[in-house]
Amino acid sequence: MEYELVTQEDVFHSMESAKSIGRKAYDELVTHLRADLLEAQRALEATSQSVIITIGGVDGAGKGEVIQILNEWLDPRGLDTHSFWDMAANATDRPYQWRYWQSLPKRGRIAIWFGGMYTDPIDKYVHERRHPEWAEEISREIRFFENMLREDGTIQIKIWLHLTKGAQHRRLKDLYENPQEHWRAMQDDWKHHNLYEHFSEAAEQLISRTNRKESPWHVVDASIKEWRNVTVGRLLHETVLKAIKLQAPKPRKKKIALKFSKVERDYLSEVDLDQKLDTEVYEQALITWQGRLHRLFWEAYDRNISTVLTFEGWDAAGKGSAIKRVTAAIDARLYRIVCVGAPTQEENRYHYLWRFWDPLPRAGRITIFDRSWYGRVLVERVEKFAEEKEWTRAYEEINEFEELLTSHGTVVCKFWLHISKDKQMDRFKKRLKVPYKRHKITEEDWRNREKWSQYETAVNDMIGLTNTPNAPWTIVAGNSKKFARIQILQSICRQLEQALGNSGDQS
């Protein structure tokens, strides 16, 4: 994806200089600003949009103070503040964006992010001496994230509170000499002051790369507190009002549908559905591969490698029973199964990917998704629950999501359980005869069956567009359940062995 950057110039020098504001003028400005902000907040509540305010800046510029003030000016009932500092292992254990997904505002609400996604990369850049190429890669991920949310209706306001080195020195000295405001973080602040140029360079690397027309940075001179507060408040007010007026995010210049290039290959027809296994061979193979998988999952646990297993397939393709053959091989303490149905009212108040982030596995664990985010490009596409521009951009979003998982070290296995249309009918009929299986056949299954060819198209597109090297699809020949189960077990073993660097049992 290409983004239009606002400028590659020194973002800090183009900043407007602070002007002093008298006490009385300030009080008056604030009175009006507060009313305006509350009005904007009310207006926001009625929309399906949400707001993220990122407050970054140099030490001593008063990030914490500004956040306090926004908490004072806004209605706290529609507001949450998040800092990403001193995270617990449940966050650090998972792909780094997990914490941000956990901190998204619901539609109609505002989230303030202390430092947001930028604190960590800036620190890493300074302290781990990362390179501009690294900054480019992390910036690309941030741009993708911000753009994805923007297209989903999240208004983003990114504010950088700036001080020149001299102003920072004066501010820190003031703070230090005032015992009431002298606080623990001071030591770090002075340390950072001495690294001022390094931090500036790091911030500039990140800011200039994420400063886009649709999601610009606002560099605010923080040397005069009143100016700083009013400027931030106004930015917030203007941005929110403007975005609400636009309501639905504007179509981008490049037509979005261009992202989607239809897949011509018919993956499904390439599957040999006649493959099967004799009972005896199957039973021996089952024990062998389950045992192997069992040991591999413990090894992955010991090495903090997580696994995501995603199962999609036709109705009655045998997803449930295949999952059971997999879980039979895993210690019950290591895995969890997530059954994905239609999103709840609560879940609909977020980006569609939101509900898949929370259950991602902790280090060394396994999450099994029985249906998944691919619903976006399958049922939501076919049934038109998602608009065309929504599902067409989903392929790229899904690839990025899975890329975040695999680059964190998570093993991602994806299965499409394929069967023929006739086989499906056989199984529907059989199910109706078994008392404890009857509940599995619903009206919906019959309706879905009528749309078989539409689903075929959707499945082929899905496989063609999301079959990435690190998160490949396995198309399972499901007409024989026995064959399918062994194929799945083998496929998971292979991917795990690759991740663990084993060439098999010998290692």
Place this chain on the structure above:
Amino acid sequence: MEYELVTQEDVFHSMESAKSIGRKAYDELVTHLRADLLEAQRALEATSQSVIITIGGVDGAGKGEVIQILNEWLDPRGLDTHSFWDMAANATDRPYQWRYWQSLPKRGRIAIWFGGMYTDPIDKYVHERRHPEWAEEISREIRFFENMLREDGTIQIKIWLHLTKGAQHRRLKDLYENPQEHWRAMQDDWKHHNLYEHFSEAAEQLISRTNRKESPWHVVDASIKEWRNVTVGRLLHETVLKAIKLQAPKPRKKKIALKFSKVERDYLSEVDLDQKLDTEVYEQALITWQGRLHRLFWEAYDRNISTVLTFEGWDAAGKGSAIKRVTAAIDARLYRIVCVGAPTQEENRYHYLWRFWDPLPRAGRITIFDRSWYGRVLVERVEKFAEEKEWTRAYEEINEFEELLTSHGTVVCKFWLHISKDKQMDRFKKRLKVPYKRHKITEEDWRNREKWSQYETAVNDMIGLTNTPNAPWTIVAGNSKKFARIQILQSICRQLEQALGNSGDQS
């Protein structure tokens, strides 16, 4: 609270012995059982009840296997399995029951708990050589928890899979000799086998103390797998069906309302509402106490001591502005504010205390509740959103909840902001004049005002019944906002200093 224990005798010896079941008979039994279980699960979905199945037992008895089988027999879409093993710091950082509250099933759903609340105490009893008195205390807490959920409609099935020492030895030997089933946890299993008597004693201590008529333990002989599986399945089926038939939990023999003894004391009238502070004194005091609080919170952070601040009060009593004076003293990274309104649809699918567990502070952090669980005995009582039996038992539930917090080391401060009825009217009128405060006055405020005396009664009852030594109420004289703010800051400082073992600034 008194509970009727089923028996203090040796719970394991009274167990029914397993009988062998032939392959064909087993298959037939299972076919029917699965249909029955699914039917019960369907029936459950339509109720406001939920189910927790705790699977405990000795090593080698097949807890994991039984959980796998239940996952196979039940419809996974209405089922979640939780193990409390190798918890991340976000759980271990918080009061120990946090993890169980996070794992509660929604109404209509089933949760399987691997070991549940019992694994930890049994391990502690064995490895840390705890005493029976300790077992009694932890059992009391568990009984309270189970009873509270039962009264809220949660069906609880507690199953202990038992093996004699000889049977355990045979099972472990079998497992060890079968390389396909030989797995990592084996070493622990043999270690535990050598401690068999210790584990038995520990389990008996806990089981006999939590074996109540309303929530009995089922000790199942696990020496024959088929018998074990069928017995567990049947227990589940019978218990769920029986509980659903009863629908609403039966009133207990002792009438529940007896728990509630009206409070005669009029706490509110004892408050001297004329207390006030001059602006100059106030401004100096504000700086002093905010500075002190700031240092105390950092010290608490360093020592992993968490704080819960709870604010309740009349409409327009100044809760919001008082909270701002408190947060102004805290680093924005350390606290979070939770604004409590009417529960959402989602939240109503759980026990009313559920939504307050998740935001409890991590080690060293602060959570500020702007309104809280006291809504149960205030608005829900006065507006009759809760039934009488519900709000009358809430006092005890709340005391237990706060006791779990304080015994974890959390500092709990509770404020009732009191003002006179006239002062409220003044403030309502003033608010209507200020543009950014106008939104604060709603129809509801006027309606609440008409119920002033009903709220007075509710507040006096609340204070009288929940003013515990470790979680005391501070009734704030709120007619003067300045006085109130300083009173609150002082009160928090005092409680923190006590918890930190300081006698003030000198330490």
